[in-house]
Amino acid sequence: MRISHTQLSPTAVRAVVEEFVTRDGTDHSSVEQRIADVVRQLDAGHVELQFDAKTATCNILPCGGTSAANDRG
Numbered sequence: 001m002r003i004s005h006t007q008l009s010p011t012a013v014r015a016v017v018e019e020f021v022t023r024d025g026t027d028h029s030s031v032e033q034r035i036a037d038v039v040r041q042l043d044a045g046h047v048e049l050q051f052d053a054k055t056a057t058c059n060i061l062p063c064g065g066t067s068a069a070n071d072r073g
Helices: 010-021 031-044
Strands: 047-052 057-062
Touching: 010 031, 010 057, 031 047, 031 057
Parallel strands: none
Antiparallel strands: 047 057
16 A cells, blocks of 8 residues: 555654664665655655555555665665
């Protein structure tokens, strides 16, 4: 299910994005920079929030896409 990030509070968006960018734990770049990059992509409409009720997880995917957003820059 697609969720518009504009319907969430800034605190909620940040929490979702932070969880997403730190999920795999292999990127050693600045977490703050990665968060800012993903929020910028959300604002630009390049990626969107997708909630999977079956797994109760939220992912950030390319708009209209079905795989994880790998381009965080």
